[in-house]
Amino acid sequence: MANTSPRALIAEDEEILALTLKKTLEKLWPELEIVSLAENGIEAVNQALKELPDIIFLDIKMPGKTGLEVAEELADEWPAEKTFPHIVFVTAYDEYAIEAFEHQAIDYVLKPISDVRINKTAQRLQAKFAEINNASGASSHNDELQNLISQLGKLSPALAPMLGNITPPATERLHMIRAAVGSQIRMIPVEDVLYFEATDKYINVVTAEQAVLIRMSLRELSAQLDPAIFWQVHRSYIVNTKQLEYANKDESGKLHLQLKGCKQKVQVSRVYAHLFKQM
Template sequence: MNVRALIAEDEPILALTLKKHLEKLWPELQIIALAENGPEAVQLTLEHQPDILFLDIKMPGKTGLEVAEELAEEWQDQTTFPRIVFVTAYDEFAVQAFEHSASDYVLKPVSEERLSRTVTRLQKQLSAESSSDQNAESAVSTGTPALDNLITQLQNLLPSGQLQGLATTTKTTEPLRVIRAAVGNNIRMIPVEDVLYFEATDKYINVVTRDHESLIRSSLRDLLPQLDTSLFWQIHRSTVVNIREVSLAQRDEAGKITLRLRNSEAKLPVSRVYAHLFRQM
């Protein structure tokens, strides 16, 4: 089998060590690229479409889980989604998060013995897929099995806050009540309940209300722990919506969901990771 892998690790020595171990344990495996940060991991994975992605949890730009979430959103259904192996320095917390998931994980410093079990598991999975013509044809045509497994895993992590925990985000005790946004020489005081939705744009967040839009210099990773989760739902890696403002969730023929709001003409797409929030009760 012609199996291709990509390693995403921001510490060069650790990346080369992992590469060396893999070359010893799996000589036939092709390491096609090394990514040094989260955005590069997304770019190279979408460009090369490897069969396996060794993904560091904590990287500059985007965490490994944020990379996985973005890939789940951007991946085209007609191509096979890569199997993901998370590489992390976290111990007990990461083990609890990933132990029973479809994806695998290895702890830093990566031991050859533990990595050997991961290699064996991957080889068995890939061999089982290739041995069945029916399964192989299905995987090539839809690309859904590994992708569905990853989405399920991310969904399991999200409700309990584990996704934020692994991204080293700290939950605040008191929800944010007022957004302070600079408008020229003035500071606009925006009650949080007036916000229709937040939309991340590079280094800023666009705060959208019924009457105006304002930019604040922050990230969703920093803002999310400050919001009341009963009122604000994340629906996309770049969008958080005031659920009281949602009037309708529309599903198209491809299964993609778009939200319509009561006090806005905006149409907000819901990513695959958060689609389960809008299933019929």
């Protein structure tokens, strides 16, 4: 990062809290430029990729996408030549959330916003940027991104109770997909499925012969699948590892999976790339 005034984005769906955080930061850290306020997770991703700020304050619970989902998407989409931003999560007090953040050494701000809390965060960030300015850009980019990737994989299950993302475990595993196609109900054994793809309110069920839609969430489906065989490799994809041929990286360094009898390759999120490291 160049030795210039840092730029920040605030993603918070409660307008009063967003403005309070903005005014508090402006008072305690005048050099910090607030470039944008995003009121939901989708807008946060779009604004972050447009503005490429140095810091992003992310509310954990937002409509559209949670703070964790925003961070995961940015980890995949951030331009390789740009330094990855420092993420500060904003959260209401929750015993499990605080424990998770402390354990992973993640910066966070507690609601309600106060000068004391923001000042501590500002001091940590200022020290971090001073350190980064004395290091190489490539090194600082890589360290920040790799730290986030490592932390996200551990935070998601820890924060599930707070985010309401707990799906009760299925009493028995799913063996057959029943999908409506016109006037027919197609019966598809799960072992024939190459991968499942989340598409809005539906899941695209892809086999070597066909692709059909079923109406449910990827989270609901995941709870009914055998986790030893079906791996989530991206926020939008679950793959059948028994149908996997190989994984390879493209020229940009992104990992993709080749599945048996499938022309389309499945992208692996950086958060799940560790699943395919050489033994």
